[in-house]
Amino acid sequence: MRLTVVGCAGSFPGPGVACSSYLVEFDGFRLLLDLGNGALGALQSFCDPRDVDALVISHLHGDHWLDVVPLAYARPHHPDGRVPDPLPLYVPDAGPLTTVLRRDVDRLQAVFDVRPIADGVIGPFAVRFHRTDHPVATYAIRVEAQGRSMGYTADTAWLDPLVEFFSGVDLLLAEATFPPDDDHVAPPPPGLHLNASEAGEFARRAGARRLVVTHIPPWADVERHRAAAEKIFGGPTIAARPALRVDL
Numbered sequence: 001m002r003l004t005v006v007g008c009a010g011s012f013p014g015p016g017v018a019c020s021s022y023l024v025e026f027d028g029f030r031l032l033l034d035l036g037n038g039a040l041g042a043l044q045s046f047c048d049p050r051d052v053d054a055l056v057i058s059h060l061h062g063d064h065w066l067d068v069v070p071l072a073y074a075r076p077h078h079p080d081g082r083v084p085d086p087l088p089l090y091v092p093d094a095g096p097l098t099t100v101l102r103r104d105v106d107r108l109q110a111v112f113d114v115r116p117i118a119d120g121v122i123g124p125f126a127v128r129f130h131r132t133d134h135p136v137a138t139y140a141i142r143v144e145a146q147g148r149s150m151g152y153t154a155d156t157a158w159l160d161p162l163v164e165f166f167s168g169v170d171l172l173l174a175e176a177t178f179p180p181d182d183d184h185v186a187p188p189p190p191g192l193h194l195n196a197s198e199a200g201e202f203a204r205r206a207g208a209r210r211l212v213v214t215h216i217p218p219w220a221d222v223e224r225h226r227a228a229a230e231k232i233f234g235g236p237t238i239a240a241r242p243a244l245r246v247d248l
């Protein structure tokens, strides 16, 4: 299994960094987790957007789904005439998304095969979901293939059941939006995001083998967040950046 970071900026894009989007590949299958604003451009550095086999949207905040709108143009209109099958699109609440898409897309069903979030099989992957603590319906994702596993927190505040959900993953992709505890800033507002220390604590308690911290806002010191998470985790910790590839 291979993870490629397409975009990783938290809440809004930075210069040269798109919002959340992660490509997970195994056995030739391309599963995309989130497609935030700016990510469709970056995605083309790694594959033809028509060759994405399934797309999971963790939640309907713009930094996780807005580029689904231009994707609806990029898939069916290439001048070479090759039009892919409708893209399986897993989304927590299809209503708002399809309302927006219908303004741009005449035949939505020809472009997307919209499906609800549910545990199951997507291509070669066994995929499980767990509701997070975030202002809109949001799902953390656990992806497994051939004995390897990856967890993605999506957006969440600290939530004890997620520790068990991510138990023993080979790689935890954890949001680390807020500054670490020892920055002595005001405590983060409840029910929104992890701070960098909590991202490390998740990885430590879940027994993850490796940690990638992500969803760090462009105004933050990424290395400071990474180092704080690593200090708590005690294991190998990488900061997400565009085009980062991790094989697991």
Ligand SMILES: [Zn+2]
Binding pocket: 010, 011, 020, 061, 063, 064, 155, 215
């Ligand atoms: Zn977000």
Ligand SMILES: [Zn+2]
Binding pocket: 059, 061, 134, 155
């Ligand atoms: Zn969010």
